[in-house]
Amino acid sequence: MAYAARRRFDGFTIYAVAYLVFIYLPVLFLPLFSFNSSRYIAFPLKEFTLQWYEEMLNNPSLIEALLNSVKIGVAVAIASTLMGTLAAKAVTRYRIPGRGPLIGVIMVPLVIPEIIMGIALLIVLNLGGIDLSLVTVALGHMLLCVPFSMLVMISRMEGFDKNMEEAARDLGENSWGAFWRVTFPLVLPGIVASLLLTFTISFDEFILAFFLSSTDVTLPVFIWSSLRFPRKIPAILALGATILVVSFVVVTFAEWFRRRGVHVKTDTGV
Amino acid sequence: MANSALPVADATTPADNIVTRLRSWYLRSEAVRGFSLLSPTMLLMLLMLAMPLGVLFTLSFWEQEYLDFIKTFSLKNYTAFFEKRIYSKILIKSIGISSMVTLATVLLAYPMAYFIAFRVKRNKLVWLILITVPFWTSYLLRVFAWKIMLGYNGVINSGLKGLGLISEPLEFLLYNPTSVVITLAHAWAAFAILPIYVSLEKIDRSLLEAARDLGENAFMTFLRVTLPLSMPGVIAASLLVFIPTVGDYVTPALVGGPTGIMIGNIIQSMFGKAQNWPLGAALSVISMLTVTLLVCLFLWLSHIFKKHIA
Amino acid sequence: MIRFEAVRKSFGHFRAVNDVTLDIRRGEFFSLLGPSGCGKTTLLRMVAGFEAPTSGEVYIDDQPMSVIPPNHRPVNMVFQNYAIFPHLDVRGNIAFGLRKSGLSKDEQSKQIDEILELIKLPGFGSRQADQLSGGQRQRVALARALIKKPKVLLLDEPLGALDKKLREQMQIELRSLQQQVGITFVFVTHDQEEALTLSDRIAVMSEGSVLEIASPTELYETPKTSFVADFIGTMNFFEGKITTSDGQNTNIETPALGSVHATTGGQLAAGSDILVAIRPEKLRLQFERPPQAKNIALGRMGPSAYLGDRSHLYVQLENRKEPVSVALQNLESSADRIRTPDQDVWLSWSPESVVLLPAQ
Numbered sequence: 001m002a003y004a005a006r007r008r009f010d011g012f013t014i015y016a017v018a019y020l021v022f023i024y025l026p027v028l029f030l031p032l033f034s035f036n037s038s039r040y041i042a043f044p045l046k047e048f049t050l051q052w053y054e055e056m057l058n059n060p061s062l063i064e065a066l067l068n069s070v071k072i073g074v075a076v077a078i079a080s081t082l083m084g085t086l087a088a089k090a091v092t093r094y095r096i097p098g099r100g101p102l103i104g105v106i107m108v109p110l111v112i113p114e115i116i117m118g119i120a121l122l123i124v125l126n127l128g129g130i131d132l133s134l135v136t137v138a139l140g141h142m143l144l145c146v147p148f149s150m151l152v153m154i155s156r157m158e159g160f161d162k163n164m165e166e167a168a169r170d171l172g173e174n175s176w177g178a179f180w181r182v183t184f185p186l187v188l189p190g191i192v193a194s195l196l197l198t199f200t201i202s203f204d205e206f207i208l209a210f211f212l213s214s215t216d217v218t219l220p221v222f223i224w225s226s227l228r229f230p231r232k233i234p235a236i237l238a239l240g241a242t243i244l245v246v247s248f249v250v251v252t253f254a255e256w257f258r259r260r261g262v263h264v265k266t267d268t269g270v
Numbered sequence: 271m272a273n274s275a276l277p278v279a280d281a282t283t284p285a286d287n288i289v290t291r292l293r294s295w296y297l298r299s300e301a302v303r304g305f306s307l308l309s310p311t312m313l314l315m316l317l318m319l320a321m322p323l324g325v326l327f328t329l330s331f332w333e334q335e336y337l338d339f340i341k342t343f344s345l346k347n348y349t350a351f352f353e354k355r356i357y358s359k360i361l362i363k364s365i366g367i368s369s370m371v372t373l374a375t376v377l378l379a380y381p382m383a384y385f386i387a388f389r390v391k392r393n394k395l396v397w398l399i400l401i402t403v404p405f406w407t408s409y410l411l412r413v414f415a416w417k418i419m420l421g422y423n424g425v426i427n428s429g430l431k432g433l434g435l436i437s438e439p440l441e442f443l444l445y446n447p448t449s450v451v452i453t454l455a456h457a458w459a460a461f462a463i464l465p466i467y468v469s470l471e472k473i474d475r476s477l478l479e480a481a482r483d484l485g486e487n488a489f490m491t492f493l494r495v496t497l498p499l500s501m502p503g504v505i506a507a508s509l510l511v512f513i514p515t516v517g518d519y520v521t522p523a524l525v526g527g528p529t530g531i532m533i534g535n536i537i538q539s540m541f542g543k544a545q546n547w548p549l550g551a552a553l554s555v556i557s558m559l560t561v562t563l564l565v566c567l568f569l570w571l572s573h574i575f576k577k578h579i580a
Numbered sequence: 581m582i583r584f585e586a587v588r589k590s591f592g593h594f595r596a597v598n599d600v601t602l603d604i605r606r607g608e609f610f611s612l613l614g615p616s617g618c619g620k621t622t623l624l625r626m627v628a629g630f631e632a633p634t635s636g637e638v639y640i641d642d643q644p645m646s647v648i649p650p651n652h653r654p655v656n657m658v659f660q661n662y663a664i665f666p667h668l669d670v671r672g673n674i675a676f677g678l679r680k681s682g683l684s685k686d687e688q689s690k691q692i693d694e695i696l697e698l699i700k701l702p703g704f705g706s707r708q709a710d711q712l713s714g715g716q717r718q719r720v721a722l723a724r725a726l727i728k729k730p731k732v733l734l735l736d737e738p739l740g741a742l743d744k745k746l747r748e749q750m751q752i753e754l755r756s757l758q759q760q761v762g763i764t765f766v767f768v769t770h771d772q773e774e775a776l777t778l779s780d781r782i783a784v785m786s787e788g789s790v791l792e793i794a795s796p797t798e799l800y801e802t803p804k805t806s807f808v809a810d811f812i813g814t815m816n817f818f819e820g821k822i823t824t825s826d827g828q829n830t831n832i833e834t835p836a837l838g839s840v841h842a843t844t845g846g847q848l849a850a851g852s853d854i855l856v857a858i859r860p861e862k863l864r865l866q867f868e869r870p871p872q873a874k875n876i877a878l879g880r881m882g883p884s885a886y887l888g889d890r891s892h893l894y895v896q897l898e899n900r901k902e903p904v905s906v907a908l909q910n911l912e913s914s915a916d917r918i919r920t921p922d923q924d925v926w927l928s929w930s931p932e933s934v935v936l937l938p939a940q
């Protein structure tokens with residue numbers, strides 16, 4: 001068996017590495033050209049410069065959009081992790097009739113094209129006379145983030161013994177006490193991961209934000225409107241590079257946290 | 271503690287009234303307790319998913335004059351879809367593009383998932399993180415990255431020119447359906463890997479050993495055991511890529527050019543410049559129905575296929 | 581002190597517990613014994629409060645338990661895989677339930693030390709769960725429950741994960757612990773030897789119903805149903821018809837064994853079908869026809885299994901397809917003669933060793 005494995009070592013590994021290159025390479029061009037002094041994004045490279053980063057930091061509307069995204073991201077992360085955790089607990093610890101379909105329904109936002117969700121929400125808000133604002137964006141993001149949070153928490157909760165909570169209750173704790181003293185410490189890595197992931201999803205989300213915001217914009221919407229102006233593009237590259245690096249770090253943390261201690265063979269694997 | 275006769279605590283005796291009886295019922299019913307935990311989420315889903323979709327459906331039967339809605343039932347939007355050939359053409363093209371994307375993505379993703387599931391012994395975690403992290407970062411930026419790569423004076427062209435491989439920039443790279451397919455295949459790549467990986471990981475390794483023991487070589491074992499058993503993951507991956515892709519408008523807008531327009535762009539314009547919300551709603555409903563039908567067809571076919579080879 | 585009254589539990593269409601009414605006495609070691617899926621764990625969990633009966637009621641000291649959630653019940657449970665909290669050390673685990681007890685930190689510490697002595701793990705206080713062996717974890721789970729001084733201790737197959745020697749050792753320790761502490765133990769197991777070793781009384785369950793409740797001796801020597809007779813230990817069954825019965829002696833005519841004489845304490849109807857049951861160790865094996873025996877049968881020696889201290893032999897009778905199981909202690913080394921098959925052997929047994937069971 002070892003002999004056969006070594007023979008195929010080359011083919012598959014080459015493919016895997018090439019695949020990773022395929023995934024990462026286009027994305028790496030953003031940071032690359034953000035340090036390039038030319039306004040045109042093409043080879044050959046000119047001089048190294050930090051001017052685009054300077055331009056980025058000196059743009060007040062950019063900074064404002066950034067802050068908006070952060071505000072929404074934090075709020076959405078906390079709220080959806082809370083709801084996702086409760087839902088995950090309900091689904092993994094109780095025998096509820098129609099459990100399967102219920103999970104399916106909660107997961108629906110993940111498969112509906114975002115544009116349809118965006119316009120449906122837009123219609124409702126319009127008919128209900130509610131003005132668009134950052135709040136409406138946040139609510140839209142929650143629709144997307146709660147299912148993700150639930151998935152993360154389900155995989156974490158399924159990974160440890162249901163009897164732990166029963167033992168805590170057997171020893172005198174009510175449901176809340178059992179959750180706080182036993183479940184919470186054990187799922188904490190999952191909660192951290194969920195907070196980080198939902199923040200990132202909200203921070204990077206474009207389509208719903210586009211439909212549900214008005215004058216106060218989030219960062220992705222700001223980027224979108226800047227893309228039509230070629231002069232602004234290098235600064236956008238700098239911004240994009242920064243976002244990528246930060247996202248990369250945050251999500252790596254999140255995934256590491258989430259998978260820590262949980263056997264890799266989880267049911268959802270996501 | 272050494273001897274018996276321990277002082278033991280008594281349970282408190284509650285009074286027998288309506289409150290205790292309700293409490294008893296609540297404690298007896300596991301389903302009720304579970305549902306009460308689930309209720310905030312269900313409420314959110316109801317308010318933000320079910321209701322808006324319902325309203326969307328209703329709106330598709332109205333008409334719009336400038337900024338007001340005419341709230342009388344009318345099938346005008348739906349007939350418009352069939353009368354103006356362009357809508358159905360673009361819908362079909364969108365489905366075509368999405369199918370190509372799904373095919374490309376799943377085909378490319380499968381060997382990668384296989385690699386992580388079967389070839390990586392230690393550090394599976396590292397590989398999985400490497401795969402998923404790019405997926406979580408900004409979709410918009412990733413599409414934009416392709417735009418700058420594929421452009422007439424973009425990275426690929428200038429790079430190839432600089433290396434002396436071509437004298438004139440390649441025109442076919444950007445602003446057509448092909449660029450949409452490439453960009454989307456890249457965007458969804460990581461997403462498709464995960465379900466396939468999960469399926470492959472679940473396969474009991476002793477099944478593969480049994481197949482080898484019964485005389486099959488490695489390739490036939492793959493074909494007859496691994497591939498069929500990984501089908502649920504492949505199907506899940508296909509659906510997860512296909513369904514959202516049909517409605518995508520960001521990628522076509524950035525890299526599709528005039529020939530790469532998809533139904534999502536039309537719908538978006540209805541809510542933007544064209545200002546015909548009811549028509550946009552109707553197009554959305556039609557798109558969703560079409561996709562649902564196709565998905566059911568796909569699932570039915572794979573079910574038949576599964577029975578056939580079983 | 582624990583009373584089940586017409587308790588039923590259904591999961592959807594599946595009836596897990598079927599109309600169980602039974603009493604568990606104060607201070608006894610009571611076992612629920614049965615094959616997997618018979619409902620014994622469900623019954624236990626209903627006492628703990630993790631399952632609620634679909635109908636019927638569970639009483640502890642005449643108090644109905646349906647309104648009382650698990651954390652307020654005077655019972656504590658040792659779970660099948662121990663459920664030791666991984667994020668707390670041994671002391672933390674044991675002290676877990678003492679938070680609401682009102683005891684001072686010093687008092688708690690003192691009690692923890694005492695109970696560590698009791699479970700024979702002194703000095704293990706600061707160990708983490710993954711540093712403990714299976715047997716040690718089990719004892720920590722016990723200590724964690726016992727320190728709360730419950731009226732009843734529930735044990736859900738606690739010894740299942742241990743290897744044979746350790747299991748036997750723990751059985752002895754559990755029994756002596758129970759007698760020391762003096763509280764009621766309700767013990768769930770599928771291992772009938774374990775139940776026989778530990779219990780004052782055993783309830784044998786199958787498919788949601790309680791078939792028989794009796795002491796180990798009664799269950800083994802005088803079972804009331806063929807299921808119990810077969811489930812506990814090994815049993816040889818022979819069909820037959822009653823010829824005469826006079827309140828003290830009964831004669832049965834069986835195709836396989838011929839005439840069987842039994843001593844019974846009751847009058848049975850002549851002519852009715854009956855099942856004769858004889859334990860393998862009650863059958864005596866001889867190579868010559870025993871002159872004095874009341875019950876004899878001639879057979880042919882079949883395969884045998886040597887188990888060191890005893891041998892299991894299979895004797896083929898003429899009118900019976902299935903061989904008869906005989907258990908012999910290897911007192912003398914007549915091993916050679918026993919291991920040559922196809923010899924004629926004589927089986928004999930006393931009238932007192934015959935168990936009569938209702939025919940299927």
